[in-house]
Amino acid sequence: MITSISNPKIKDIIQLQKKSRLRNERGLFLVEGIRMAREIPANQMVQMYATADFYQKSRQQLPQEIRPELVSEQVFSAMSDTKTPQGVLAVVKQSEYQPETLMSAENAHLLVLDNLQDPGNLGTIFRTAEAAGVTGIIMSRDCVDIYNPKTVRSTMGAIFRQPFVYVESVPETIAQMKKHGITVYAAHLQGRQTYDKENYRAKTAFLIGNEGNGLRQEVAEAADVWIRIPMEGEAESLNAAVAAAVLMYEVNRQRRK
Amino acid sequence: MITSISNPKIKDIIQLQKKSRLRNERGLFLVEGIRMAREIPANQMVQMYATADFYQKSRQQLPQEIRPELVSEQVFSAMSDTKTPQGVLAVVKQSEYQPETLMSAENAHLLVLDNLQDPGNLGTIFRTAEAAGVTGIIMSRDCVDIYNPKTVRSTMGAIFRQPFVYVESVPETIAQMKKHGITVYAAHLQGRQTYDKENYRAKTAFLIGNEGNGLRQEVAEAADVWIRIPMEGEAESLNAAVAAAVLMYEVNRQRRK
Numbered sequence: 001m002i003t004s005i006s007n008p009k010i011k012d013i014i015q016l017q018k019k020s021r022l023r024n025e026r027g028l029f030l031v032e033g034i035r036m037a038r039e040i041p042a043n044q045m046v047q048m049y050a051t052a053d054f055y056q057k058s059r060q061q062l063p064q065e066i067r068p069e070l071v072s073e074q075v076f077s078a079m080s081d082t083k084t085p086q087g088v089l090a091v092v093k094q095s096e097y098q099p100e101t102l103m104s105a106e107n108a109h110l111l112v113l114d115n116l117q118d119p120g121n122l123g124t125i126f127r128t129a130e131a132a133g134v135t136g137i138i139m140s141r142d143c144v145d146i147y148n149p150k151t152v153r154s155t156m157g158a159i160f161r162q163p164f165v166y167v168e169s170v171p172e173t174i175a176q177m178k179k180h181g182i183t184v185y186a187a188h189l190q191g192r193q194t195y196d197k198e199n200y201r202a203k204t205a206f207l208i209g210n211e212g213n214g215l216r217q218e219v220a221e222a223a224d225v226w227i228r229i230p231m232e233g234e235a236e237s238l239n240a241a242v243a244a245a246v247l248m249y250e251v252n253r254q255r256r257k
Numbered sequence: 258m259i260t261s262i263s264n265p266k267i268k269d270i271i272q273l274q275k276k277s278r279l280r281n282e283r284g285l286f287l288v289e290g291i292r293m294a295r296e297i298p299a300n301q302m303v304q305m306y307a308t309a310d311f312y313q314k315s316r317q318q319l320p321q322e323i324r325p326e327l328v329s330e331q332v333f334s335a336m337s338d339t340k341t342p343q344g345v346l347a348v349v350k351q352s353e354y355q356p357e358t359l360m361s362a363e364n365a366h367l368l369v370l371d372n373l374q375d376p377g378n379l380g381t382i383f384r385t386a387e388a389a390g391v392t393g394i395i396m397s398r399d400c401v402d403i404y405n406p407k408t409v410r411s412t413m414g415a416i417f418r419q420p421f422v423y424v425e426s427v428p429e430t431i432a433q434m435k436k437h438g439i440t441v442y443a444a445h446l447q448g449r450q451t452y453d454k455e456n457y458r459a460k461t462a463f464l465i466g467n468e469g470n471g472l473r474q475e476v477a478e479a480a481d482v483w484i485r486i487p488m489e490g491e492a493e494s495l496n497a498a499v500a501a502a503v504l505m506y507e508v509n510r511q512r513r514k
Binding site: 039120124127128130131132133154156157158161162194196229230231232233234235236237238239241242245246249252253256 | 388
């Protein structure tokens, strides 16, 4: 059992919790809690850590082939990103998808996130996207890190199943999407088309902008159509994850018909 | 200018930030930031506080009749719920609505929240509800406090405009809603009806449950119809604010037609 936070493995994990750059250099991220730990694909699992207490009570909930390394409660507290740790944490390999693969999906239903900043919003978008049947999520390089511990948690496991990729230039990606026959809709407060008057049965991508500022102009201008979600009262905008959900489920509704 | 956090007015505000019970006994709550401060209805404004710096730079953004009491930066930090305070905070009267009024709305579109616990979810639901044209929000007494500072912020001003009420018994409220000719739909993972196959042009209420546990059985059983939002992949549920948004915007879509 590891009982010292000076142990190099533990120091390493504490750094991986904090530093997005380190996670990306190493191609790793961290996953906490039994629910998420059970959903880790076997080929992405690197190492699992658990407290003796967790292991004794809950080992039968873990896949049989997993042998977690045991650590003391105090060490686990130092490793954990949460206030009330469950006592299980895994080091996991990052996924690797190519933009080309996402754009080639037969019945593409894509989200393009431009400079999205809130970790909870991003996680919620992943969670909703899986449920709505989104085939891929494309993010600008300056979006919040999907491997942020709060984001990982709020995906509720969708991070393991939802294909996604970061790209350097969103306008260039939009140009490529158009070559693949994808219609690109910008969710925009100045949109003229009400979102539910469009036909999303063909290949579709939605552009979703930053929480405070919306889409960057050069991104919005690259879209085929600007759409808006009608708002009553004095509401000025919707939460980004809510706006994305309304659009994704409109596609889902039309494609189920 | 108030320069001491021992000032009784300041001590009072610090208590109001922390204590839900005190806010409700006094019928008051706190609002921070210029954006929210500008939306406070005149008849609910009790007192505004600002830093000298804020007042000098931004007084023209406040309604003319408002004379904030000035406080030092240090005092403002102690009063504020945020890490990077903007320098303006108001004490505001709570709204008072009657359940009967909400249920009597001509084209009722109601949300009933049963034991919702996440402050951010509740705020986002208020924000979305205003935009979608919801006529009232009814909450079980054990929902998170709408006057929680984080919740107030995430309503983005909808708290001032969206009618809402807390009730002691949700099943009794459902019985009353039915007498008003309102059809009551439970959002439920075991729902047989897909949500978008129902007709929401007549008076409609949705029951939305706790984030982890869903609706309490006695609440779900009181509904007229159980509906579900279809989910693909291995998604087990949607975020409560997302599920509510999909339902509210389906009503909005049908009623716009």
